[in-house]
Amino acid sequence: MKRKTFNGQTEDILNSMDGATRAVPSDALFRLIEQRVAIPYTKGKTISLGTLSAAAASVAILIMLNLTLLSKKQDAMPSGDARSVVEYYGILDNGEITGL
Amino acid sequence: MLPEELLQHIAKGDKDAFRQLYELFKARVYNTCLSYLQNASDAEEATQDVFVEIHHAAAKYQGNAGAATWIYRITVNKCLDRLRYNNRQKRFSFLTSIFNRDTGVLMHDTPTFEHPGVKAENREQSVMLFQAIRQLPENQQTAFILKQIEGLSQKEIANIMGLGEKAVESLLQRAKANLRKILSDYYKSGEG
Numbered sequence: 001m002k003r004k005t006f007n008g009q010t011e012d013i014l015n016s017m018d019g020a021t022r023a024v025p026s027d028a029l030f031r032l033i034e035q036r037v038a039i040p041y042t043k044g045k046t047i048s049l050g051t052l053s054a055a056a057a058s059v060a061i062l063i064m065l066n067l068t069l070l071s072k073k074q075d076a077m078p079s080g081d082a083r084s085v086v087e088y089y090g091i092l093d094n095g096e097i098t099g100l
Numbered sequence: 101m102l103p104e105e106l107l108q109h110i111a112k113g114d115k116d117a118f119r120q121l122y123e124l125f126k127a128r129v130y131n132t133c134l135s136y137l138q139n140a141s142d143a144e145e146a147t148q149d150v151f152v153e154i155h156h157a158a159a160k161y162q163g164n165a166g167a168a169t170w171i172y173r174i175t176v177n178k179c180l181d182r183l184r185y186n187n188r189q190k191r192f193s194f195l196t197s198i199f200n201r202d203t204g205v206l207m208h209d210t211p212t213f214e215h216p217g218v219k220a221e222n223r224e225q226s227v228m229l230f231q232a233i234r235q236l237p238e239n240q241q242t243a244f245i246l247k248q249i250e251g252l253s254q255k256e257i258a259n260i261m262g263l264g265e266k267a268v269e270s271l272l273q274r275a276k277a278n279l280r281k282i283l284s285d286y287y288k289s290g291e292g
Contacts, residue, residue: 016225
């Protein structure tokens with residue numbers, strides 16, 4: 001019995017727009033449309049999917065090239081440079097910096 | 101004058117014909133927009149977009165489809181564009197601020213929608229119906245709105261959507277089945 005009531009309620013909801021009247025826009029709307037129509041029409045330029053894919057591919061290649069170059073440069077960097085600086089300078093217990 | 105003739109006159113720059121066509125279709129266009137967007141200001145903006153498009157594209161109207169079909173087609177496309185834009189805004193609101201800086205009110209929150217033309221005794225049910233419609237896929241939404249709210253025939257809907265009548269019938273059945281499921285889930289969550 002409860003099930004039937006629930007189904008009935010669902011059907012009532014589905015049909016709740018039966019007999020409804022159409023909503024009407026405000027009176028001022030046509031004036032706004034006329035104003036927009038008076039402006040010279042320029043349709044937005046569309047970009048084809050091919051152009052968009054080519055641009056995306058170029059950006060991806062650039063990023064990959066940058067990453068490759070960066071990793072190569074990192075490998076080529078002599079690690080001794082960094083160590084020598086650490087070895088040369090030191091901080092004593094009293095906060096003084098040695099090697100300056 | 102027939103709408104098809106009005107379109108020919110609009111293409112020649114006849115402002116009076118444009119006004120007549122507007123008067124003839126404003127309620128149909130606005131009501132459809134309101135059913136999709138469920139917000140009066142969004143619906144008015146979409147209605148503007150539709151009539152501006154009609155004005156600019158009148159010269160391209162071939163007469164293969166009736167003027168009403170052509171206008172409904174523009175209306176559906178404009179509404180779906182705006183819905184997609186609104187949904188994108190909602191998605192990106194999590195990346196940007198979701199609260200209005202001035203009022204602190206949650207932005208992109210969809211309030212409950214009451215259609216102004218609904219009968220008083222059906223008001224509560226129609227609020228639930230519109231909440232459920234929002235969750236349907238685009239093509240099911242279109243078929244349901246055009247049939248149940250605009251009261252168009254399956255043949256007219258088929259012409260607007262560029263589908264066969266059988267396909268429209270199937271879309272309507274799926275839309276109703278999904279709405280029943282959404283509403284039953286809603287009831288279950290209310291009971292639990």
